[in-house]
Amino acid sequence: MTIEIQPSINVKTAIESRRAARSFKPDPIPPAILAEILRLGVRSPSGYNLQPWRFIVLQDPASKQKLKACAFDQRQVVEAPTVLICCGDRRAAGPENTEAVIELGKTTGAMNDNLAGYMRQAIPQLFENRPCFDSLETWTNRHTMLAVAHLMIAAKSFGVDSCPMEGFVSAKVKEAFQIPEEVDVCCLLPLGYAAEPFKQYGGRFEVTQVYYSESYGQVLSVEI
Secondary structure, X not given: OOOOOOOOOOHHHHXXXXXXXXOEOOOOOOHHHHHHHHHHHXXXXXXXXXXXXXXXXXXXXXXXXXXXXXXXXXXXXXXXXXXXXEEEEHHHHOHHHHHHHHHHHHHHOOOOHHHHHHXXXXXXXXXHHOOOOOOHHHHHHHHHHHHHHHHHHHHHHOOOEEOOEOOOOHHHHHHHOOOOOOEEEEEEEEEEOEOOOOOOOOOOOOHHHHOOOOOOOOOOOOOO
16 A cells, blocks of 8 residues: 655645755654655756756765765765755757657657657757747756755645755766766755754745836835
């Protein structure tokens, strides 16, 4: 019998209470909860459903020590029971991945011949013309970080803390973990249970400072 795992924190509370943990307890994440966090993380959206994200899941202490040496010796990497190396695979732009996504859609009943034909035509044009990004790495990073955000909120909904990290030497990480040339390291994501109180909430700019009405810089009138 399959037991459905339910989060202990609702989405609003998870978003408002999520903070970057600077130190972690050694307590492991229960396997069923970790599996559900990983499953929910890749429910993230991606252009044409190409899903360019790839994650290396580290739990072995030796692997985490190896990563620490690539991440300026930051303690979160070895303290957290689980660490994800979050990557974007530029090969997702290729025809093989397009065909895999089409087959996946057929399996779920979401793909018909017309849509498949459109994808085979439109996807190469997207990556040839690049109308909304300058490089393929920009595109893969964009979608991978959407998945990372999903992972952090999903984790917090189960009471699991996280710490997105960009303090690492990408070339060293790629060499240490046999990451292919076509795959870029976007961030590191330790997951676990915070060992010390979070820093005081630093605040966010007002909605009217970061949202505009109709065109850039125009004041938005909104009641929050």
